[in-house]
Amino acid sequence: MSETFAARAAALDAADRLADLRKLFTLDDTVYLDGNSLGALPAHVPARVQEVLTREWGELRIRSWDESGWWTAPERIGDRIAPLVGAAAGQIVVGDSTSVNVFKAVVAASRLAPEGRDEILVDATTFPTDGYIAASAARMTGHRLVPVAPAEVPDALGPRTAAVLLNHVDYRTGRLHDLPGLTAAVHAAGGLAVWDLCHSAGALPVGLDAHGVDLAVGCTYKYLNGGPGSPAYLYVAERHQAAFDSPLPGWTSHADPFGMTPGYAPADGAVRGRVGTPDILSMLALEASLDVWNGVSIEAVRAKSLALTDFFLECVAEHVPEGRVTSVTPAAHTERGSQVALRCEDAEPVMSALIARGVVGDLRRPDVLRFGFTPLYVGFADVERAARVLGEVLKP
Amino acid sequence: MSETFAARAAALDAADRLADLRKLFTLDDTVYLDGNSLGALPAHVPARVQEVLTREWGELRIRSWDESGWWTAPERIGDRIAPLVGAAAGQIVVGDSTSVNVFKAVVAASRLAPEGRDEILVDATTFPTDGYIAASAARMTGHRLVPVAPAEVPDALGPRTAAVLLNHVDYRTGRLHDLPGLTAAVHAAGGLAVWDLCHSAGALPVGLDAHGVDLAVGCTYKYLNGGPGSPAYLYVAERHQAAFDSPLPGWTSHADPFGMTPGYAPADGAVRGRVGTPDILSMLALEASLDVWNGVSIEAVRAKSLALTDFFLECVAEHVPEGRVTSVTPAAHTERGSQVALRCEDAEPVMSALIARGVVGDLRRPDVLRFGFTPLYVGFADVERAARVLGEVLKP
Incomplete structure (x- = not known):
């Protein structure tokens, strides 16, 4: 089942017309879902x-x-x-x-x-x-x-x-x-x-x-x-x-x-x-x-953003034990920004465990795990991995 | 007579205990007397x-x-x-x-x-x-x-x-x-x-x-x-x-x-x-x-600042045709900051001519030539040159 999600992520990434933009940023193996707090460094900026x-x-x-x-x-x-x-x-x-x-x-x-x-x-x-x-x-x-x-x-x-x-x-x-x-x-x-x-x-x-x-x-x-x-x-x-x-x-x-x-x-x-x-x-x-x-349409960014958050919610439903998290982000596209916020008991240690495993979101006290999806440099494989690691952290 | 001033400048620079600080900055052959508007770049900052x-x-x-x-x-x-x-x-x-x-x-x-x-x-x-x-x-x-x-x-x-x-x-x-x-x-x-x-x-x-x-x-x-x-x-x-x-x-x-x-x-x-x-x-x-x-006393900076502005006023009196400029900066040390402002007819073209000759001050409209003396990186030879070039520009 997880393989299905990984395969879907790969297919979505392959079809993503914004995927190449990721190369413009300084990134590493971390899944960085905190660009809604501090965006990543565009690689040409230091020069x-x-x-x-x-x-x-x-x-x-x-x-x-x-x-x-x-x-x-x-x-x-x-x-x-x-x-x-x-x-x-x-x-x-x-x-x-x-x-x-x-x-x-x-x-x-x-x-x-x-x-x-x-x-x-x-x-x-x-x-x-x-x-x-x-x-x-x-x-x-x-x-x-x-x-x-x-x-x-x-x-x-x-x-x-x-x-x-x-x-x-x-x-x-x-x-x-x-x-x-x-x-x-x-x-x-x-x-x-x-x-x-x-x-x-x-x-x-x-x-x-x-x-x-x-x-x-x-x-x-x-x-x-x-x-x-x-x-x-x-x-x-x-x-x-x-x-x-x-x-x-x-x-x-x-x-x-x-x-x-x-x-x-x-x-x-x-x-x-x-x-x-x-x-x-x-x-x-x-x-x-x-x-x-340059050359990026904000409509294309929005389309990818919704696809990312849709896919994340699906992956979370798949990987995370039922009842362990509740999305406080609206399901309707017309009411959703570019982040997913999950209410979760013990949110603070959960976020620490996620970060230790290379999935960086943030915490809004007392009980909200916040994941931001920045379409210029976050891909679908990142999304799948984030949800999968969250599931691992939350499994009893 | 000019040689006397140049010699005095050299002696003052030799005795200046802050003189080595100039090496900490990125500077060139310009006499930069506009550090009271934008200070020079400390050389280690880019790294x-x-x-x-x-x-x-x-x-x-x-x-x-x-x-x-x-x-x-x-x-x-x-x-x-x-x-x-x-x-x-x-x-x-x-x-x-x-x-x-x-x-x-x-x-x-x-x-x-x-x-x-x-x-x-x-x-x-x-x-x-x-x-x-x-x-x-x-x-x-x-x-x-x-x-x-x-x-x-x-x-x-x-x-x-x-x-x-x-x-x-x-x-x-x-x-x-x-x-x-x-x-x-x-x-x-x-x-x-x-x-x-x-x-x-x-x-x-x-x-x-x-x-x-x-x-x-x-x-x-x-x-x-x-x-x-x-x-x-x-x-x-x-x-x-x-x-x-x-x-x-x-x-x-x-x-x-x-x-x-x-x-x-x-x-x-x-x-x-x-x-x-x-x-x-x-x-x-x-x-x-x-x-x-680090290690610089503001009292030493003040002492050098007054020595610089005193010397500048002396050099101006020596080099600039009488009546061509009037200092609007107080002569008394207790009433003088770290700049000298000279009222001057045609201040705008005069400042342009100074800058073209490598002496950078600035202008406060309509008629004030402003010279700032930053003791961390301005020396007495700079002062002598600035006044001498001002004299050249103002000579009929």
């Missing part, structure tokens, strides 16, 4: 970073701000990310952490909302930083924070709703939320929709422009493989840019940054979302990392 | 960054958050910077840009101030980002922003003063402000003193603890040579840490970040100043860069 260090910083020094294109990196790299999340150019700027961008986006959304609206809704099940930062944004703009489960958002919307901050894919369960439907509902209520794309960008189509999203943020170190703590990004829909009012109006967002005038005058366009001096080493490592996406 | 990329990210991947010490980098590197600015360990955390840290510091200071105080004073001549960000902090905390020249701060202080944001060294003129005296004056008025150390840290003793500074921020890419846009830092004096109330309470500042609980509970200590996931590549490049400070 590019060396060039940045030795030539651009070491030799050109200050001249590189112009000559090596450092100054315009935030918006240039934003335009590289744009097609991956369904955004036209000129709406995304890279820089700062996701948390800082959540603050910019939620404050700006609350200021863009029609006057008199005093509520900010936030996904109560969200990755914690979004809730903490939204609470600070609400406190500092005089709004009331309303934590609400995503399914209950439509009922919680109303004439008091200024802005709604939602995660596209839940970091714990892997549930994919209905971005088009929820965005439309928020708009119907007269509010603005802010989406956190940390767990969806690079794994599935987002369609920011097509679905009329107002603002969005995301990290670049998961499915976008930008490196540990690489800079996040901020999307401001073009129609909102002229009125985008940043709570962090740093000098690099100024219309004339080198005029160094005492009065602040915001730049036009996505640049308005910049804050301080851009973090060049991390930013240019990210820019190089994005090369692996 | 360390390669190790971070290929071994820590490439091979260990997610394990490096623990095994390579990534998670604790912000406070560990903060403790490396601490002795350079006169702070005991446990009060500095590295991360985010200077602008973002100014926001944290000014908002937190206004919240730490006694109730009923509604004014935030800010240096009206400051680097613009500080003013822009302070204005946003004031707007979002319900304070009134009062821009005031540093010399007039004592008169502007009063029972309404909550916090005062000042630059230690003015970015344009190079004027060193009286940190001990102004901090004492702010305290006497019952307010909190926030200092921006961008242009002083690594160039002269700061004495944060000794002078009772409340909060401080600074960048690391000038005299600290951390690389383009390397992460900034935040100092929160130990006595304020328990009440430090961040406007950016990201998940990595949580008491139990991996508990991922919906409610925010701040960590103890400097860690409370963290926000999002730390930017590891840039942060570890900075950490490596700080090795050049």
Whole structure:
């Protein structure tokens, strides 16, 4: 029976048109299912970073701000990310952490909302930083924070709703939320929709422009493989840019940054979302990392992602003793991101045992085993092995 | 006469006990007097960054958050910077840009101030980002922003003063402000003193603890040579840490970040100043860069800095036609940072001509030639050559 699954994995890998992309990454015999936490290293990045260090910083020094294109990196790299999340150019700027961008986006959304609206809704099940930062944004703009489960958002919307901050894919369960439907509902209520794309960008189509999203943020170190703590990004829909009012109006967002005038005058366009001096080493490592996406369609990535998670669930059903794990990731494709989360007793020692056997996922306390499937470099044989090893670990 | 200056430069270089440090940097025949904008590359940094990329990210991947010490980098590197600015360990955390840290510091200071105080004073001549960000902090905390020249701060202080944001060294003129005296004056008025150390840290003793500074921020890419846009830092004096109330309470500042609980509970200590996931590549490049400070006393750096700027002013007086430039940097040592700013007609083409002849300073519009003296790698022969070339460029 196991042979059947191994044979199916081999056939699926042979038919996988994205399979060759794995060669672009530095990988080993480990089955790495934690790319939804830290993406793998694209193999060409170290050479590019060396060039940045030795030539651009070491030799050109200050001249590189112009000559090596450092100054315009935030918006240039934003335009590289744009097609991956369904955004036209000129709406995304890279820089700062996701948390800082959540603050910019939620404050700006609350200021863009029609006057008199005093509520900010936030996904109560969200990755914690979004809730903490939204609470600070609400406190500092005089709004009331309303934590609400995503399914209950439509009922919680109303004439008091200024802005709604939602995660596209839940970091714990892997549930994919209905971005088009929820965005439309928020708009119907007269509010603005802010989406956190940390767990969806690079794994599935987002369609920011097509679905009329107002603002969005995301990290670049998961499915976008930008490196540990690489800079996040901020999307401001073009129609909102002229009125985008940043709570962090740093000098690099100024219309004339080198005029160094005492009065602040915001730049036009996505640049308005910049804050301080851009973090060049991390930013240019990210820019190089994005090369692996050349010629890759996000629809093909999504198709493979679903095939991987489907196959993993099948293999788990085959290999793991019944009742030992329960998937908390939705079975329906329309509700599934690119990870599978399994509730499991003793999750902590189980994950340690998996890692010791070369299958790397992670743990979300207290009892969730989390496995991320990154279609650019995870194959079906990896999936089969991961489920098989999980079965071995869990067999009594 | 010029020979006399060249001979004096040679003698000064021969007697310079910091002269050997220059070998630690990647430099060439250029006279680089722009290290106050972007410090030079410490030569060992590229190899360390390669190790971070290929071994820590490439091979260990997610394990490096623990095994390579990534998670604790912000406070560990903060403790490396601490002795350079006169702070005991446990009060500095590295991360985010200077602008973002100014926001944290000014908002937190206004919240730490006694109730009923509604004014935030800010240096009206400051680097613009500080003013822009302070204005946003004031707007979002319900304070009134009062821009005031540093010399007039004592008169502007009063029972309404909550916090005062000042630059230690003015970015344009190079004027060193009286940190001990102004901090004492702010305290006497019952307010909190926030200092921006961008242009002083690594160039002269700061004495944060000794002078009772409340909060401080600074960048690391000038005299600290951390690389383009390397992460900034935040100092929160130990006595304020328990009440430090961040406007950016990201998940990595949580008491139990991996508990991922919906409610925010701040960590103890400097860690409370963290926000999002730390930017590891840039942060570890900075950490490596700080090795050049091993065994270097900041007092020795200051002594050499003053000798360099004194000698530069002398050489300029010798080589440059009278009346062609005017120093806007104070002559008194107690009022001078580590740069010399010369007002000059046609400053823009003059700086271009200097750069074309291998003397790199920078321009602050409309009419200031700015020369930064970084004692770790600038010598007296560099100074003599810079002034001589300036004289050649300016001769009719």
